[in-house]
Amino acid sequence: GAVVSQHPSWVICKSGTSVKIECRSLDFQATTMFWYRQFPKQSLMLMATSNEGSKATYEQGVEKDKFLINHASLTLSTLTVTSAHPEDSSFYICSATGGLQPQHFGDGTRLSIL
Amino acid sequence: GENVEQHPSTLSVQEGDSAVIKCTYSDSASNYFPWYKQELGKGPQLIIDIRSNVGEKKDQRIAVTLNKTAKHFSLHITETQPEDSAVYFCAASMGNQGGKLIFGQGTELSVKP
Numbered sequence: 001g002a003v004v005s006q007h008p009s010w011v012i013c014k015s016g017t018s019v020k021i022e023c024r025s026l027d028f029q030a031t032t033m034f035w036y037r038q039f040p041k042q043s044l045m046l047m048a049t050s051n052e053g054s055k056a057t058y059e060q061g062v063e064k065d066k067f068l069i070n071h072a073s074l075t076l077s078t079l080t081v082t083s084a085h086p087e088d089s090s091f092y093i094c095s096a097t098g099g100l101q102p103q104h105f106g107d108g109t110r111l112s113i114l
Numbered sequence: 115g116e117n118v119e120q121h122p123s124t125l126s127v128q129e130g131d132s133a134v135i136k137c138t139y140s141d142s143a144s145n146y147f148p149w150y151k152q153e154l155g156k157g158p159q160l161i162i163d164i165r166s167n168v169g170e171k172k173d174q175r176i177a178v179t180l181n182k183t184a185k186h187f188s189l190h191i192t193e194t195q196p197e198d199s200a201v202y203f204c205a206a207s208m209g210n211q212g213g214k215l216i217f218g219q220g221t222e223l224s225v226k227p
Contacts, residue, residue, distance in 0.1 A: 004157075006157070031212075032212055034214070034215075042219075042220075043203060043217045043218065043219050043220050044158070044203070044217050046214065046215070049214060093157050093158070095157075097211065097212045098212070100211065101211065101212075102148060102160055102163055102211040102212075103148070103160070103211070103212075103215060104160065105150070105157035105158045105159070105160075106157050107155075107156050107157045108155075108156065108157045110155075
């Protein structure tokens with residue numbers, strides 16, 4: 001089946017640093033990628049929708065200058081958490097879709113800010 | 115906007131029994147309803163989906179039913195096995211399989227051997 005790879009799977013960094021998360025679709029062209037945030041024992045909260053070659057569309061309440069999204073190719077989207085603080089600690093998950101493909105999810109990135 | 119309600123939040127069954135999880139949605143324009151299984155520390159995995167022009171779909175031990183009039187859809191797992199234990203999410207989309215998904219709150223299923 002379709003595979004979406006997300007990297008890194010786990011990252012710990014100091015407060016104030018920026019962290020980049022990559023999301024790759026390995027066997028189909030992802031015209032649209034989504035970025036989610038998930039807190040423990042909660043559902044997935046959509047942060048933004050990213051269409052290849054276009055600016056991302058952010059959900060209400062999500063700071064676009066805080067969470068930078070780039071989708072420059074049909075197989076790669078990146079999420080950069082800028083000047084990360086402890087409250088940004090969370091599980092971040094991407095998904096990808098394109099053509100007739102349903103949304104396929106990566107295995108997430110657990111971000112811990114000290 | 116669309117709102118998806120899912121219940122129960124937790125479900126415990128004996129191995130071999132059936133499990134049913136139900137979801138309701140608010141916007142009649144929704145036309146695509148996937149179900150995802152999420153294991154601990156991993157991303158959601160699509161297990162089955164249904165479109166609004168179909169009332170029922172089955173894939174081995176898993177089936178999904180959709181009632182457009184009542185705006186609810188359900189996941190049925192028969193002959194449950196311990197490896198079915200996970201969190202299950204329903205979702206709804208107005209843009210077919212490529213559209214934005216609105217997720218339910220999730221159901222933690224525990225299958226006891």
